Amino acid sequence: MPTPPLAARGLLLDMDGTLVNSDAVVERVWRRWAADKGLDADEVLRVAHGRQGHATMAELLPGRPAEVNAAENEAMLAQETSDVEGVVPVPGAHAFMAAIEPLPHALVTSADTALAAARMGAAGVRMPRLRVTAENVSASKPDPEGFLKGAAELGFAPADCVAFEDSGAGIAAALAAGMRVVGVGPRAGDHGPTVHVRDLTGIRVEELPDGAGIRLHFAETATATA
Structure with a gap:
């Protein structure tokens, strides 16, 4: 129908x-972040799509200070903005x-x-x-x-x-x-x-x-x- x-x-x-x-750059950036934190990259990507970075971090690492998430989010935004390959x-x-x-x-x-x-x-x-x-x-x-x-x-x-x-x-x-x-x-x-x-x-x-x-x-x- x-x-x-x-x-x-x-x-x-x-x-x-x-x-x-x-998707190519999102995967590159978040897989690096997941490896650094010892997290499963596929699970991180399942959460990351559609959200601001600090919100993804807060969900995956509950209890971590918001200011730490905010600082890492700023660094990640800089990486993503400079990486447009793909x-x-x-x-x-x-x-x-x-x-x-x-x-x-x-x-x-x-x-x-x-x-x-x-x-x-x-x-x-x-x-x-x-x-x-x-x-x-x-x-x-x-x-x-x-x-x-x-x-x-x-x-x-x-x-x-x-x-x-x-x-x-x-x-x-x-x-x-x-x-x-x-x-x-x-x-x-x-x-x-x-x-x-x-x-x-x-x-x-x-x-x-x-x-x-x-x-x-x-x-x-x-x-x-x-």
Whole structure:
């Protein structure tokens, strides 16, 4: 059965895994960190996707002082920002971003501004004018704060927005904010998004007449999961 389209007023976009594939550098950085701490790297990566670094550290090393996590997070951000080898666009990202350029949309990412600029630039993906980055929130995904701020920036109620996410933490954050979620890529399907697509080639964006909003159409390979 075809997946029904979703109607929205605004779109909120995660970056890593959704618009750009940065898995290569994420794995390099977090595997080094895991080895240094004597932790299982695969378990670390299972937790790390979608979160700010200090939040990952707090979950994996409970009881460690927050200031230690913050300092290591700063060092890790510097490593990630300078290492863009292997950062590429998710299939369909360029066409998708061109289609939504005149429509209300914002980036909601766990990266800070410098890292977001580095990765979007490396992948050649257009940076949205409106952005909610790590500097703009007090809590990392899966907390909904970033998505709620993104909806407020667009001037729409959360229920009128559709979020695009790839990770469990990100999908949980958007759902907690009261949004429908398009899960993008192989990680997303296990976390209960509203619709799951393999990549951004599976989406067609329709601008409704007279400012009535946006309709998202999905390829036959998409699945409605919630």
